[in-house]
Amino acid sequence: MTYVVKPKFHHPDLPKNKLGYTHRDYEGKVSTLCAGCGHDSITASIIEACFELSIEPHRVAKISGIGCSSKTPDYFLGNSHGFNSVHGRMPSVLTGANLANRDLIYLGVSGDGDSASIGFGQFAHCMRRGVNMVYIVENNGVYGLTKGQFSATADRGSKSKRGVVNSDNAIDMSGIALQLGASFVARSFSGDKTQLVPLIKAAIEHQGAAFIDVISPCVAFNNHAGSTKSFDYVREHNEAVNFLDFITGRQPIHVDYAPGTVEMVEQHDGSVLALRKINAEYDVHDRQAAMSFLHHHAAKGQIVTGLLYVEQDAEDLHTHLNTVPAPLNTLGEKDLCPGSASLEKINAALR
């Protein structure tokens, strides 16, 4: 599959977005992942989200680490710059890229090996700093490229394809992101595009550290009975707390929901999240309650999905650093070099 070139022709009546682009303009190369891989569904959801938001593809920077999930940026947004960096180090590379040019959209794609094991520290610290980004973990509980070893998100007691029972405790990426101060936290399932696409759209519009933990079954190594990351298991244990309709600020908001079941959440940039509540008690603005809710349901074997937390007035790293509005990579000598007169003064003070 690696060397197959994707045909460029398409149906002339394919729907176009505001920029005049079709879906095809948001695609990348042909995926080299296994047929049926959950990651390919996430790729499709990213394409859908960017198409629907009418994002200029080249204004997105796709950055990943190493692993199956980290290969996927090659399979979407072919007109974007991509960076398949170092195992577990996507967050730092993305942070640097973001500091250099605050005007692009930063899409970080990682896996559970990449983010929960080797890159756990970097994941933690970019969340703490509030880097303006969408951080997607394509979470399958195993190391696929190296043939099915448990990852750190594999649940205790779950069984590997070879029948080995995992005795280590699992890391709950969403729970950790909440604790670390991510200003947008969601969990979804690669098998549920209707839930995932609006979450990705909302995360892109969110001006802060947005984290989406997407359970994405590995058809080759983790889709068997005894796995807690299989398609069947996730479907049976999925406990969605809400469903999101994402509405950008420029569009009229029409509310045709039954009263009391929908909450309109306005984000900092003016976009609105129409949140259809499935669990009437769940409050997406209460970080502590969200953490407790996750833990409580995890103990019962349930996988809580949906928008788990959003901070409407999120701040990002650039705000904290008080950087100029112009991207730093556009500044030249005039802005950056203090010149010889200043240097003379500095010399004089050093005598």
Place this chain on the structure above:
Amino acid sequence: MPSPSALSSVNDFVIRFANVNGSGSASANELFARSVLRMGVPVSPRNIFPSNIQGLPTWYEVRVSGEGHLGARGGIDMMVAMNPQTWDKDVASIEPGGYLLYDSTKPLPKSKFRDDINVIGVPLTAITNSTYTDPRQRQLFKNIIYLGALSALLDVDPKVIEQLISEQYKGKEKLLSSNVHALHLGRDYALQNLKCPIGLRVQKSDKVGDRIFIEGNSAAALGAVYGGATVCAWYPITPSSSLADAFTSHCKRLRHDPETKKAKYAIVQGEDELASIGIVIGAGWNGARAFTATSGPGISLMQEFIGLSYFAEIPAVIMDVQRAGPSTGMPTRTQQCDIISTAYASHGDTKHVLLFPEDPAEAFEMAAQAFDLADRLQTTIFLMLDLDIGMNHRLCRPLKWDDARQYDRGKIMTAEMLDAGRDFGRYLDVDGDGVPFRTYPGTHPTKGSFFTRGTSRDRYARYTEEGPAYQDNMQRLLRKFETAKDLVPRPLQANADKPTKYGVIYFGSTSPAMDEAIGLLEARGHRLDRLRVRAFPFHSSVASFIAEHDFVYVVEQNRDSQLRSLIVNECSIDPVRLVPILHYDGTPITARFIAGAIGDHLDALKITPLRKVVS
């Protein structure tokens, strides 16, 4: 009671202050160094300090040299012994005929002194206790009081010290007057009770000129500001932390928009060295000038990313302030021991550009140049400082900047060039210099995007594991390294006044000691041509210099003669032609050491070997 052998010297001596870390002595000691400097006499001070915050011994050594020798000299002519912990060692280290200044408040047994040195007692504790009640004041002013006593003993102009104090405490009149008062308490005691001046004296001179007094780390950080660095990511590690701190304070002064007060820079303290270099590489990939400052252990941690920068061709600048390794080694001691670990950093076949500044002035210039080189060559550039240059004030020529100078951003393909139909292959060698064009992310809606990866790819950045395509790329990287040879600072050669068969190669902070050693060697009848290497890859003049001499000494501050290994390997030199001269005990190399080692080696050549007795 000076002994008959009392050392006598004007503007040429070494004084060492033995203190306790955290006792506030550093500013008083620095004040001493600056006051000598203000009298027009060159000094080179050095901090000798432990990896500790408070309580352990620390020393501050000032070499006063009217001749202008700035390297460490070795030997101590006067000891200001303020630390009972190190008393015995400190007293023992004084040259015969030298001087010992101590706190004589409490009588010490005769056995604590030496007969062959001149002992000068000042009851510092008694003076401070009778003047001050606050314990912290007692501690701080005690330092200023011994400075006052020294001004009388060494004939340092008190007006000069007062002027420096008034500059330091400008606007804080209370602190100013209390410091001046303390200064005179000590000075008056010495004038009334001791024979002043002693044999060692400071006399006004004009040998300082317009030179400035600055730490290498601060100068390098200023070079980064002038060189256009906008992103700095770093993790604290001695002796490089003060470089990032200096960058922060320079930026606060020089890089804020005057109206909006917004910052034209971003500084992030990373969670570790891996994150720091990751941030630098992400920023470099996205078109900002970015750097990190670190030391040997940080270099070890950054290896994987450095390989990515080499192979994916992303600009980065790493300022390595070297300290004694391996492992944690001696974190507060100097060495030049990261030459190999930077030159060949990371797995696989890699080579990197290294710059070797000799002093703060060159650290400033090379730091700024490093960003041009990184953009031009699209790879990591190492600025190789060390603790001796980085953390000590050094007298050097004033910093200069040409306002007409423009940043060299390297080969950037713009949207206009793409629209004009230019063929863009990210790894395509269009000019034959091995350097391809790159595009910044976000340049063009449909052209010029590419996927950056550490895996192998073809000229158009498409993934491939084909052998010929891989080799083609690796060969181009070698061509690029050849291109670098003519872009980096060239070696500087200084020949002896008469032809000689012998040469010496040295680099970095060894410079002042080497210059001085040449004079010492000439006095022993040995002449040497010298070549100061300023960068790796080596310019062709390095190999020709070696070819022109019978053999060449390579002077460096590490155990394994790392620069020599690099020369042997990269210039295909017969190792026997390069004689290693190695100093690696963590102290800065001295002229005495170099002249001794080379002199003895050359002397030995003159000795006719004994014939074996045939039985």
